Amino acid sequence: MSAPVITVTRAAIGYEGRAVLRDVSLTVTAGEVVAVLGANGSGKSTLTRAVLGLVPLSSGSVALFDQPARRFRQWHRIGYVPQRLGAGGGVPATVREVVAAGRLARRGILRPPGRADRRAVETALAAVGLADRTGDPVSTLSGGQQQRVLIARALAGEPELLILDEPTAGVDATSQEAFAEALQEFVAGGGTVLLVAHELGPLRPLISRAVVVHAGGIAHDGPVPEPAGHHAEPDHDHVHPHGPNEPAGLWSA
Amino acid sequence: MELFQYPYMQRALVGALVIGLAAPALGIYLVQRRLALIGDGVGHMALTGVGAGLLLNRSPVLAAVIVASLGAITVELVRARGRTSGDLALALLFYGGIAGGVMLVGLSDSTSASLNAYLFGSLSTISPTDLTTIVVLGAAILVTMLALRPALFAICHDEEYARVSGLPVRALNLLLAVATAVTVTIAMRAVGVLLISALMVVPVAAAQQVTRGFRSTMTAAMALGLFAAGSGVYVAANADTAPGASVVLMAIASFAVVALGGVGWRTLRRRRVAAAEPSAVEPHEVVLSRS
Numbered sequence: 014m015s016a017p018v019i020t021v022t023r024a025a026i027g028y029e030g031r032a033v034l035r036d037v038s039l040t041v042t043a044g045e046v047v048a049v050l051g052a053n054g055s056g057k058s059t060l061t062r063a064v065l066g067l068v069p070l071s072s073g074s075v076a077l078f079d080q081p082a083r084r085f086r087q088w089h090r091i092g093y094v095p096q097r098l099g100a101g102g103g104v105p106a107t108v109r110e111v112v113a114a115g116r117l118a119r120r121g122i123l124r125p126p127g128r129a130d131r132r133a134v135e136t137a138l139a140a141v142g143l144a145d146r147t148g149d150p151v152s153t154l155s156g157g158q159q160q161r162v163l164i165a166r167a168l169a170g171e172p173e174l175l176i177l178d179e180p181t182a183g184v185d186a187t188s189q190e191a192f193a194e195a196l197q198e199f200v201a202g203g204g205t206v207l208l209v210a211h212e213l214g215p216l217r218p219l220i221s222r223a224v225v226v227h228a229g230g231i232a233h234d235g236p237v238p239e240p241a242g243h244h245a246e247p248d249h250d251h252v253h254p255h256g257p258n259e260p261a262g263l264w265s266a
Numbered sequence: 267m268e269l270f271q272y273p274y275m276q277r278a279l280v281g282a283l284v285i286g287l288a289a290p291a292l293g294i295y296l297v298q299r300r301l302a303l304i305g306d307g308v309g310h311m312a313l314t315g316v317g318a319g320l321l322l323n324r325s326p327v328l329a330a331v332i333v334a335s336l337g338a339i340t341v342e343l344v345r346a347r348g349r350t351s352g353d354l355a356l357a358l359l360f361y362g363g364i365a366g367g368v369m370l371v372g373l374s375d376s377t378s379a380s381l382n383a384y385l386f387g388s389l390s391t392i393s394p395t396d397l398t399t400i401v402v403l404g405a406a407i408l409v410t411m412l413a414l415r416p417a418l419f420a421i422c423h424d425e426e427y428a429r430v431s432g433l434p435v436r437a438l439n440l441l442l443a444v445a446t447a448v449t450v451t452i453a454m455r456a457v458g459v460l461l462i463s464a465l466m467v468v469p470v471a472a473a474q475q476v477t478r479g480f481r482s483t484m485t486a487a488m489a490l491g492l493f494a495a496g497s498g499v500y501v502a503a504n505a506d507t508a509p510g511a512s513v514v515l516m517a518i519a520s521f522a523v524v525a526l527g528g529v530g531w532r533t534l535r536r537r538r539v540a541a542a543e544p545s546a547v548e549p550h551e552v553v554l555s556r557s
Contacts, residue, residue, distance in 0.1 A: 065430050088432030099424050104298040104470065106423060107479035114420040118431040122417035122438075150478045170431070 015043040017079060018174050018205045019064055024073035026056070026063050033059045035229045037073070043173075046196075046206040046219050048237065051226035057209045058096070058178055060226060064207070065093060065176060078174075089118040092167030094177040098151060098159045105150040108162055112137055115169035137169040140198060142191040157188025164195055175199060177208040181216065189215050213237070269503045277397045278389035279499050282513060284404035285453045285465060286495025290473075290487035291411040292449050293466030294480075295442060298422040304341065305466045307356060308450045309459035311337030311363030316384045316454075317370025326384070327399060327451060334447035337363060342443040346436070387458035387510030389499065400452045407449055410441070418442065419480055456495075457510035464514040465491060472521035475528040490520050 019041040026034045033056040041047050051057040062068040064075055066082055075082040078090060092115070115137070116130045138144050141161040146154065151162055160180060167175055175196070181189050193215040200206060200219060213220060217237065225233035269275050296304055315333030319326030337359055344355045371381045383391065392400070411418070421428040421438050429435050453462045473486035498513030505512075 067426055067429065086432060088430060091430065093427060093430040095424070095427060104294060104474055104480060104483055105478055106419070110419065110480050111423065113416065114423065114427070114431070117416060117420055117428075117433060122414060122433060126416070148478065166427075 015045075017041070018043050018045075018077070019207060020076040020079075021060070021064065022074045022076075024060075024063060024075065025071045026059055026068055027071050032071075032229060034063075034226070037226075037229075037231055039224060039231065039234075041205060041207055043205050044200075044203060046200055046221045047208070048213060048216075048220045048223045049207065049209045049226060050211075050213075050223055050238075053211070055226045056229060057226045061176055061178055061207060061209050065091070089170055090173045091118075092170050092172035092175045094160075094163045094167045094175065094180055096178045096182065097156070098163060105152065107148050108138070108143060108151055108154070108165075109134060109147040111151050111162055112165045112169050115166035118170050133169050133171060134165075137165040140168055140195045141165045142194075155185065155188070157184040157192075160184050161188055161191055161195075164192060168195065168199065172204070174205045174207070177206070179209050179211060181214055182211060192216070193219065274390055274392070275499075275503060277392045277394065278503075278509060279496070281392050281397055281400045282389060282456050282495040282499045282509070283492060284401055285449075285456045286469075286491040286493075286513070287488050288404040288407045288411075289449055289453055289462075289465040290469040290491040291408055291484065292442075292445055294470045294484050294487055295411070295418050295422045296446065297467055297470045297474075298419075298480075301345075302467045303463055304338075305446060305450055305463035306460075307341065307360040307363075308334050308338050308446050309454065309462045310360045310367075312447070312450050312454060313367025313384060313459050314363045314370065315367075315451075317367040317374070320374040320376045320380065321370050327396070327455070330451045330454065331448060333363075334451055335444050338443035338447040339440060342439050346439065383458075384454055385458050385460050386508060387454070387456050387461065389456050389502075389509040392455055396455060400455065403448050403452050407445055410445060414438070414441075415481070415484070423480075457513055461510050461514045464517060465494070468514070468517040468521050469494065472517070472524040475521075475525045476531070490517070490524070494520055 017040050019039065021037060021039040024034060024037045025032065037060060039060070049057045049060060059068055063070055064077070064082075066075070066085075077085045078087065080087075098111070112134050113126065113130070116126060116133060120126065120130060135144070135147075138147055141164055143158065143161055143165060146158070151159055154162065164175075164177070164180065167177075181192060184192065196206065196216065197219055206219075208216070210216065220237050222235065223233065223237040224231055225238065227233075270279060293302075293305070296302055312330040312334035315330030316326040318324075318333065319329030322329070340359060341356060367384075368381065371384075382388075417428075417433055417438060420431065420433060421435050421442075425435060428438075449466065450459070450462050453465060457465055469487040469490040470483065472490050473483045477483040477486055494517035495513050498516040499509055501507065501516065502509035502512040
């Protein structure tokens with residue numbers, strides 16, 4: 014049995030009194046590729062955000078690499094890929110600059126980037142197939158390419174665990190494949206993955222276990238379930254808006 | 267140029283140049299996190315500090331640094347909680363700040379001329395002690411903003427990611443808030459609390475019309491800030507106009523020039539690219555027509 018990487022024990026989470034998850038337990042061990050599936054608003058994103066400490070638990074506990082989340086400080090072991098890149102205030106940033114932020118967890122805030130940092134950034138950009146776009150402003154990239162920038166940023170930190178929030182939602186086919194390839198490389202190197210998805214697409218062969226979140230609890234934990242009903246039709250196309258539980262407003266950066 | 271032989275004009279020029287360099291170096295982070303007008307609000311609050319200083323016969327600049335820092339920290343705490351009611355809290359702070367300032371200055375023995383000096387700046391009355399304060403604090407801001415650029419870029423670009431990277435996000439946010447207060451206070455003497463935000467934001471807005479990355483935007487914004495400060499003081503000295511207003515107008519003029527130049531350059535480039543070769547298009551994801 015490999016070491017547990019993520020341990021969620023009887024977690025409950027609510028937003029302003031409304032329970033999103035109640036009594037959720039989940040263990041992810043080293044080398045696993047776990048997909049968290051579920052309908053929009055089922056709380057699957059909330060679960061991953063709670064694992065990362067971005068959402069407080071109302072009860073229960075989270076442990077990362079066998080350490081209680083509250084005392085966990087080895088953030089360089091985790092690479093996080095959010096749903097999408099924030100627009101920012103319009104100040105341009107190059108692809109390289111965004112990806113280089115992925116090195117901060119390793120080198121700290123005061124040490125200037127060294128040769129190892131630059132090499133890791135180049136390697137990560139090559140892994141997602143964007144080596145030729147390093148000097149371009151991220152705002153000029155397509156949605157799928159921006160998503161690849163985000164996975165490159167996570168990979169640049171050379172993490173042991175990748176946590177991805179709907180990495181392929183609304184992403185073009187080319188980017189999805191580049192994404193799957195980069196992920197495969199990461200898994201082949203012994204990495205652990207927890208990813209939230211609405212549909213798996215080209216990522217499907219990589220998944221070793223699926224967890225289905227439904228009605229605030231875990232409805233399934235095991236092999237990837239077969240799609241049911243009209244979802245199973247080969248030409249079924251998911252069209253869905255983004256989740257409702259993202260804070261947005263003038264003062265949220 | 268003879269005017270610049272007088273020590274007071276030299277002090278005005280040096281003070282303006284330091285602020286012209288430091289304000290955009292801080293301002294770029296504020297613009298990136300969509301808080302472009304925060305400097306204006308903090309300036310309002312600094313005025314209460316000025317009033318308190320004048321009333322108590324203490325250094326108005328020191329009092330303004332303290333009050334503006336407290337105000338900026340309060341704003342940051344409101345922002346971090348992300349409540350919608352935040353903007354009302356900000357309105358209360360800002361207008362409370364300016365009203366408190368006007369009232370306290372009125373209660374002190376100072377004349378309305380000294381209120382004007384803080385509202386619109388008064389570069390030519392900078393004392394050697396004032397200049398030392400401006401240079402020391404300005405250099406501190408500049409060094410901090412440049413040395414912490416990767417970390418500050420990370421928190422302003424994607425705060426959640428920065429938290430997951432284990433960065434001390436709250437400490438860096440508070441640092442940025444205090445740095446804003448300090449910059450506002452030293453810039454107060456040059457351009458006045460009502461025009462401070464312009465020096466933080468306009469050079470950044472101008473630079474990002476033509477730059478591609480964060481680092482190049484920061485460099486270009488600092489260069490434009492330096493130019494606006496230098497040319498503004500020069501114009502003010504020769505045409506006998508208000509230095510603060512002249513500096514800000516030079517900054518806006520440089521924005522207009524850069525923006526127009528950028529549009530022209532892009533049009534030119536687009537024509538050249540279009541003439542050279544058709545750009546590669548990704549294949550369609552759906553079958554558009556069956557034959």
